[in-house]
Amino acid sequence: MEKPGKKIAVGRAAAGLSVFIVIVVVLSFSSMNQLEHRALLNAGLAVIDRFTSRTSRTAPSSNCSAPLPAFRLLIGILTLPQKYERRNLLRLVYGLQTPKIAQIDVKFVICNLTNEEHLAFIALEIKRYEDIIILNCTENMDGGKTYTYFSSLPHLFGPTPGTRSPPYDYVMKADDDTFVRLAGLEESLKDAAREDMYYGFLAPCDNMDAFTANYMAGMAYVLSWDLAKWIRSSNYAKSHQVGPEDLLVGDWFRAGKVAKNRYNNKPTMYDFPGAVGPDHTCSHDFIPGTVAVHRVKRNRDWLLVLSYFNYTKDIKPSSFYHIP
Structure with a gap:
């Protein structure tokens, strides 16, 4: 009526x-x-x-307002300045995924720029995409970059007048050789705890007990916003920055007796099928409910991932191209 x-x-x-x-x-x-x-x-x-x-x-007015997201997630992809091709590929991969219930923002995280070419080309990326975070650090893998990333977030995205607080429910650290499938990620996070939460691929590979294990593997893991704030305030984390970054995060939480809500996402997070390395890898075939695939190193590997999950299908017909 x-x-x-x-x-x-x-x-x-x-x-x-x-x-x-x-x-x-x-x-x-x-x-x-x-x-x-x-x-x-x-x-x-x-x-x-x-x-x-x-x-x-x-x-x-209610008909014009969009529903609030079930949760808000920031994905920070730690990468290197010179990896322009990988960033552009990942922009396509994430840009073609539309979350159904969540707000998911993707940023690329690098340290201070010292190379003139990097300064010029990344300036273009910032102007075009506005998806770059430049941290105050020297580029490294296990020398404190992850600590700087998490500890900087409360300052970078701190509450401002007129905005929701906190700005995100969760923050993720991901590698640039990890494919994150947003549909699987948001489905697995929708009922997760919003505080004191630690989510990822439980290491080592054969361990399934999230409360006795040391850490979540560095391929991609999620923390609730309050844990990012805890890292920023923790003297222990500040004084223990150098070493395998994923193992250190687990060590910080164990020392601080935090991150009690833990979620192990095996087998939906795994290494690329057939991946090999110096350590035993948790590798298996692609599965429909995938959340993340790690060690996607080569363009051929990305082709197989994108083909399995149908990202290259359903191209609209046009007279401007012919794709069989």
Whole structure:
């Protein structure tokens, strides 16, 4: 059933339209001069403007507001300045994924720039995409970059007037050779704890007990926002930055007796099928419920990942290209 206010608004708009039609008819058959024509026409337009503005003000505002996301997640992909090709590939990969229930933002995380080419080209990326975070550190893998990333977030994304606090429910650290499937990620996070939460691929590979294990593997792991704030305030974390970054994060939490809500996402997080390395890897075939695939190193590997999950299908036909 329509609301009375809506009927009144529609009626007023219709009345205004009728007035305008009458004016047009009068103008068509009268002998007024040009100035008189213009004055009367402006009067008719003013009537229309009054009635249409009333109609828009009386429309229910709830129909125009988007629903709040189930949660908000920042994905920080730790990468190197010179990896332009990889960043552009990942922009396509994440840009073609549309979260259904969550707000998911993706940023690329690098340390201070010292190379002139990097400065110039990354400046172009910032101007075009605005998805780069440059931390105050010297580029490294296990020399404190992960600590700088997490400890910088509360300052970089701190609450500002008119914004929600905290700005994100979760923050993720991911490698640039990890494919994160957003549909699987948001489904696995929708009912997870919003505080004191530590989520990822439990290391070592054969361990399934999230409460006796040391850490989540560095391929991609998620922390609740309060843990990022805890890292920033922790003297222990600040004084233990150098070493295998994923193992250190687990060590910080064990020493601080935090991160009690833990989520082990095996087998949906895994190494690329057939991946080999100096350590035993947790590798298996692709599965439909995948959250993340690690060690996607070569373009051929990305081809297989994207093909399995149908990212290259359903291209709209066009006379501008022919793709069999």
